[in-house]
Amino acid sequence: MSAVEKAAASDDAIVTIAHVSKFFGPLKALNNVSLSIQPGTVQCIIGPSGSGKSTLLRCINQLEKIDEGAISVDGALIGYRRVGETLHELTDAEIAQQRLSTGMVFQRFNLFNHMTALQNIIEGPLTVLRRPRKEIVAEAMALLERVGLADKRDSYPSELSGGQQQRVAIARALAMRPKLMLFDEPTSALDPELVGEVLNVMRDLAATGMTMIVVTHELGFAREVASDVVFMDKGEIVEQGPPQTVLVAPSQPRTRDFIAAVLK
Amino acid sequence: MSAITSPVSSRDLAAIARMRIVPRRFYGRWIAAAAILGVLGWLVLAFAKGDIAWPVVAQFFTAPAILSGLSNTLIMTVCAMALGIVLGVVFAIMYMSPNPVLRGVALFYIWFFRGTPLLLQLLLWFNLALVFPTIGIPGLFSWRTIDVIGPFMATLLGLGMNQGAYTAEVVRGGILSVDAGQTEAAKAVGMTRLTTLRRIVLPQAMRVIIPPVGNEVISMVKLTSVASVIQYAEILRNAQTIYYANARVIELLIVAAGWYLIVVTVLQIGQYFLERHFSKGRGERRARRVAVQEDAA
Numbered sequence: 001m002s003a004v005e006k007a008a009a010s011d012d013a014i015v016t017i018a019h020v021s022k023f024f025g026p027l028k029a030l031n032n033v034s035l036s037i038q039p040g041t042v043q044c045i046i047g048p049s050g051s052g053k054s055t056l057l058r059c060i061n062q063l064e065k066i067d068e069g070a071i072s073v074d075g076a077l078i079g080y081r082r083v084g085e086t087l088h089e090l091t092d093a094e095i096a097q098q099r100l101s102t103g104m105v106f107q108r109f110n111l112f113n114h115m116t117a118l119q120n121i122i123e124g125p126l127t128v129l130r131r132p133r134k135e136i137v138a139e140a141m142a143l144l145e146r147v148g149l150a151d152k153r154d155s156y157p158s159e160l161s162g163g164q165q166q167r168v169a170i171a172r173a174l175a176m177r178p179k180l181m182l183f184d185e186p187t188s189a190l191d192p193e194l195v196g197e198v199l200n201v202m203r204d205l206a207a208t209g210m211t212m213i214v215v216t217h218e219l220g221f222a223r224e225v226a227s228d229v230v231f232m233d234k235g236e237i238v239e240q241g242p243p244q245t246v247l248v249a250p251s252q253p254r255t256r257d258f259i260a261a262v263l264k
Numbered sequence: 265m266s267a268i269t270s271p272v273s274s275r276d277l278a279a280i281a282r283m284r285i286v287p288r289r290f291y292g293r294w295i296a297a298a299a300i301l302g303v304l305g306w307l308v309l310a311f312a313k314g315d316i317a318w319p320v321v322a323q324f325f326t327a328p329a330i331l332s333g334l335s336n337t338l339i340m341t342v343c344a345m346a347l348g349i350v351l352g353v354v355f356a357i358m359y360m361s362p363n364p365v366l367r368g369v370a371l372f373y374i375w376f377f378r379g380t381p382l383l384l385q386l387l388l389w390f391n392l393a394l395v396f397p398t399i400g401i402p403g404l405f406s407w408r409t410i411d412v413i414g415p416f417m418a419t420l421l422g423l424g425m426n427q428g429a430y431t432a433e434v435v436r437g438g439i440l441s442v443d444a445g446q447t448e449a450a451k452a453v454g455m456t457r458l459t460t461l462r463r464i465v466l467p468q469a470m471r472v473i474i475p476p477v478g479n480e481v482i483s484m485v486k487l488t489s490v491a492s493v494i495q496y497a498e499i500l501r502n503a504q505t506i507y508y509a510n511a512r513v514i515e516l517l518i519v520a521a522g523w524y525l526i527v528v529t530v531l532q533i534g535q536y537f538l539e540r541h542f543s544k545g546r547g548e549r550r551a552r553r554v555a556v557q558e559d560a561a
């Protein structure tokens with residue numbers, strides 16, 4: 001079965017990754033990765049540094065182009081339009097359109113530095129979705145409330161702590177009403193005492209039924225919240241299964257070594 | 265001579281804490297100030313005794329020809345700079361585009377206009393009629409080049425296109441100074457490349473772009489004087505016209521210099537406020553705001 005056919009076959013999944021490979025020059029950052037994610041589940045991805053976790057997330061959001069295989073998000077093949085037996089590359093605007101179903105939270109927050117917390121959140125709905133300002137300001141305030149930062153609406157990112165910035169970044173992504181949220185090590189740039197506040201927001205989000213793909217080193221969080229855990233190494237999926245299996249009683253020695261190293 | 269460091273035991277410290285402090289003496293500053301005052305005094309004396317008719321300077325400072333020259337200088341500065349900035353932004357974006365044709369055009373433009381003297385470019389535009397007696401779209405409309413490209417148009421094109429080539433590099437530097445994470449975050453909320461540039465990257469690049477462009481506005485005020493060679497009636501040319509008639513060369517040059525200084529001073533003040541505006545969300549501004557809040561408390 002070809003990758004594209006497989007992507008089309010599993011239509012209950014919200015994300016289907018089929019035989020995806022990605023090269024950076026001679027380096028194979030992803031090697032024949034296949035994974036499918038059901039709506040409303042939390043998929044955690046763990047693995048050592050350089051194993052391709054970020055690359056996989058970035059491929060789902062088309063921040064990187066894949067070299068082999070195919071990905072479908074929310075029922076649509078990403079990056080290409082299929083015409084008969086040929087695939088046509090999408091334009092910049094069409095790719096931007098496809099990204100609307102996906103929200104992304106970055107390790108280094110990447111809040112827009114020249115905008116306040118509130119402006120960061122309404123920017124997408126305002127300029128991309130072109131919704132009326134009044135309506136989205138009310139929604140943005142509700143989101144700020146939800147991440148516990150209503151009093152910081154007029155603060156610039158440089159005036160916020162790392163944990164606060166990351167919570168605003170989550171609110172910014174949610175303001176676009178995505179069907180899927182991608183988190184790339186959302187807490188690993190934070191001081192230990194700030195990790196909890198971000199994980200709490202993510203826990204609440206998972207409880208609302210949001211589909212989430214989370215790259216994380218927080219094994220405790222993964223065990224508690226994940227529906228399914230994937231362990232990656234050297235661009236490949238080494239082991240996959242429920243958190244109680246992969247995190248507690250892994251079958252692969254590489255997984256076991258990694259978990260032992262993280263827990264020290 | 266005493267040792268540089270003073271050995272101290274913990275027993276002495278309490279006594280030392282109560283001692284009188286003699287501030288450092290800055291003898292160098294006093295000597296430099298005295299020398300500079302001397303030179304200044306000598307200069308003032310020289311100009312007072314020299315053959316300068318200050319009443320003539322005062323008389324011509326607001327003469328109609330000087331004021332109209334001043335206004336032409338300002339109009340040209342604004343128009344040429346506006347053209348330069350628009351071209352600079354457009355060519356910087358073309359330069360950074362993945363499209364090789366656009367990139368090539370931008371490279372050629374920057375190469376050509378940075379690579380030839382401004383005076384030569386002005387003369388080329390002014391004499392364009394020698395190459396193309398008429399311009400327009402054949403069969404639709406056409407004008408005589410001499411009617412279209414007079415001193416004003418030639419100066420505007422010369423200064424503006426030349427400025428655009430320099431500004432393109434400044435803008436490109438500004439765009440490169442913005443963290444790639446900002447672009448990725450913008451893409452992740454669904455912005456297209458142009459929206460990302462307009463809403464996210466350029467506003468942040470401004471902080472880096474404004475100081476050099478401010479410099480260039482100030483250069484442009486003075487560069488407009490080059491246009492006197494192609495008969496554009498800016499302030500220096502009008503001052504020259506007057507002194508050809510009345511032979512008060514130095515007086516009229518002082519008048520022009522005075523006006524240039526006044527304009528440049530005003531522009532510098534404007535630049536300060538612009539820079540402050542575009543430092544939004546940066547550390548310095550935060551410090552100032554916190555200070556204001558503390559004052560208020």
Ligand SMILES: Nc1ncnc2c1ncn2[C@@H]1O[C@H](COP(=O)(O)OP(=O)(O)OP(=O)(O)O)[C@@H](O)[C@H]1O
Nearest residue numbers: 024027029047048049050051052053054055056185
């Ligand atoms: N833009 C790039 N150009 C070249 N190589 C890259 C690029 N991005 C990633 N790589 C390489 O691809 C491999 C996978 O990187 P990736 O960032 O996906 O790892 P990761 O699992 O997210 O690691 P970490 O836990 O450190 O974030 C690494 O070897 C990395 O050096």
Ligand SMILES: [Mg+2]
Nearest residue numbers: 053054055185
């Ligand atoms: Mg990573």
